[in-house]
Amino acid sequence: AEKKGRVEFRDVTFKYPGAEAPVLSNISFTAEPGKTLAIIGSTGAGKTTLVSLLPRLYDVASGEVLLDGVPVTEMDSSEITSRVSAVPQKPYLFSGTIEHNLRFGKPDATDEELWEALETAQAKGFVEEKSSGLNRRIAQGGTNVSGGQRQRLSIARALVTKPNVYLFDDSFSALDVATDARLRKALKGKTKDATVIIVAQRVSTIADADEILVLDNGRIVDRGTHDELLETSPTYQEIVES
Ligand code: TTP
Ligand code: MG
Structure with a gap:
């Protein structure tokens, strides 16, 4: 096709x-x-x-x-x-768990799909570092998460939906050059x-x-x-x- x-x-x-x-x-x-x-x-x-x-x-x-x-x-x-799937220049995270944030565009995504997206977005380590994992709570607007993590979670959210078109608006700017490249x-x-x-x-x-x-x-x-x-x-x- x-x-x-x-x-x-x-x-x-x-x-x-x-x-x-x-x-x-x-x-x-x-x-x-x-x-x-x-x-x-x-x-x-x-x-x-x-x-x-x-x-x-x-x-x-x-x-x-x-x-x-x-x-x-x-x-x-x-x-x-x-x-x-658009990742906006100022990515927005909702108050709720990481899982809730990642499933936003695709409520029926499997946990495996969420972890795969996190791995691609270089955010897996960040989610794994706390025992709460995918249930870790994000404050409204993502204020308890760094700018770079917010970008990566937002990229992961876009990946979960498996769209035909990705739009990344300055989505890598808060990442260091090595993470950006990876x-x-x-x-x-x-x-x-x-x-x-x-x-x-x-x-x-x-x-x-x-x-x-x-x-x-x-x-x-x-x-x-x-x-x-x-x-x-x-x-x-x-x-x-x-
Ligand atoms: P942008 O499209 O926001 O320009 P940009 O994305 O290239 O800039 P940056 O690198 O800083 O992200 O703006 C283009 C013009 O449109 C600018 O004169 C501001 C104006 N503008 C509005 O009037 N209303 C809006 O909601 C936005 C987003 C921009
Ligand atoms: Mg802009």
Whole structure:
């Protein structure tokens, strides 16, 4: 069977409600199953806004966002949530147990699936370190968990749902470089058939992506692989040197 999870943006323009100027202009790209698409750009460039259009946190002003050829505006929200897992830039944990937090998107997941997701997300040790294990309590907003653990638990939660598309919005920024690399290697093995879209600040996080979009002021100014962009993109070079 053909792999699912092809994401296509066609000439997308977007304005926040009430705003004058568009935050995104003429955005076109395709992200394919089995591949990793990365988005990089300075703060305020529009990266979070861009990834929020697929799960329909907002709808486009013009253009189209398609999932496997179907405009997301024609899909119902439960279908989108079952097929697209987004790890937000500020991941949110609920007050309740780790298990409750991990099962959020897939209530019938087995314990084995939860542990597998934790292992991939490099969070297994953290959960095992207390005898309460999966029953360990998380405070509202995850305030009794570090930023890096919050990111990892949130990544594990996305993995549990086994979606066609993963969106990681700056999900590796609180991790040290070695953990970041380990996590992404493990992730690669577990997401072979899925489309992976990674927003990042750190070039090392996305250097091995199949395609990188360089976003500046709401526009894609350059695109290519890491090696291509090093040659062709002054904006990318600036990010590398920063
Ligand atoms: P973002 O899409 O949040 O920019 P970013 O994700 O690239 O930035 P960062 O690296 O810091 O995460 O914002 C783009 C523009 O849209 C910016 O001018 C702020 C504006 N904006 C709103 O007006 N309302 C919103 O809810 C958000 C998220 C952004
Ligand atoms: Mg952002």
